[in-house]
Amino acid sequence: MAPSPEDHHKQPSTARTIGFFKTLGLFNNIPEASERKDFYSDIIRSLLKVDYIDRGRVFCTLKVNAAVVNIYNTLHGGAVASVAEMVGLACVQTVAGDKEFFLGEFSTAYLAAAGLDVRKTTEVEVEGSILRQGRSVVVTNIDFRIKESKKLAYTARATYYIMPAASL
Numbered sequence: 001m002a003p004s005p006e007d008h009h010k011q012p013s014t015a016r017t018i019g020f021f022k023t024l025g026l027f028n029n030i031p032e033a034s035e036r037k038d039f040y041s042d043i044i045r046s047l048l049k050v051d052y053i054d055r056g057r058v059f060c061t062l063k064v065n066a067a068v069v070n071i072y073n074t075l076h077g078g079a080v081a082s083v084a085e086m087v088g089l090a091c092v093q094t095v096a097g098d099k100e101f102f103l104g105e106f107s108t109a110y111l112a113a114a115g116l117d118v119r120k121t122t123e124v125e126v127e128g129s130i131l132r133q134g135r136s137v138v139v140t141n142i143d144f145r146i147k148e149s150k151k152l153a154y155t156a157r158a159t160y161y162i163m164p165a166a167s168l
Contacts, residue, residue: 023071043067043068044068044079044082044083044086045086047062047063047064047065047067047068048060048061048062048083048086048126049061049062049063050090053090053094054094055094055095056091056094056095056129056130056133057091057094057127057128057129057130058087058090058091058094058126058127058128058129059125059126059127059128060083060087060125060126060127060128061123061124061125061126061147062075062083062123062124062125062126062144063121063122063123063124064114064115064116064117064121064122064123064124065116065121066116069115069116072113073115073116074113074114074115074116075113075114075115075116075124075153075154077108077110080108080110080144080154080156081106081108081156083126083142083144084106084108084126084128084142084144084154084156084158085103085106085158087126087128087140087142088103088128088140088142088156088158088160089103089160090128091128091129091130091138091140091142092130092138092140092160095130095133095138096138096162099162099163100162100163101138101160101161101162101163102160102161102163103158103159103160104137104159104160104161105157105158105159106156106157106158106159107156107157108154108155108156109154109155109156110153110154111152111153111154111155112146112151112152112153112154113153114144114146114153114154122146122147122148123146123147123148124144124145124146124147124153125144125145125146125147125150126142126143126144127142127143127145128140128141128142129141129142131157135162136161136162137159137160137161137162138159138160138162139157139158139159139160140157140158140159140160141155141156141157142155142156142157142158143155144156
C-alpha cells in the first residue's frame, strides 16, 4: 500500500529531495521579463560569436557568464544543448542550399565543465562539422573545448532530416 500524501512528505528522503529542489530555486518565481518569446535564445545568441564558416564547418566562441551557469557555476547543460543545436543547424545550412530540414535526433556528452571565472571571461571554442551528408539526412558533430586549455568539455551529435521526409 502506498503512503498517503501527508505521510509521503514526512519521509526523510522526500524532505531531502524537496530541500535539494529549493537550493535549485525550483519554488522561486521567475522574473516577468524572462517570460517573453525567445528570451532564452536571445541570451544564448548574445554569448555566441561566429569566428569562421566554411562548407560543412562552423567555428564559434561561447562566453560563459552568470546567465548561463547552473548552481555549481559551470555552463548549464541546457545552454550547451542550445548552442550545439544552433551550430549544428548552421553547419547543415552551409550544404543544404534552399532545402528545408528539421532536427530528428540529438545527443550530448558532458565530459568536463566550463566554469564561471569571476577574474576573467571563460571562453569555449565551439566547432561544428558534418560527419555524413546524404540525400535525406545530414549528421553533425559539435565539439566544445575550453579555450585556455583546449580540453574537450562537451560533444554533441545531431541528425537533421531534409524535407520532404520519407513517408512512413
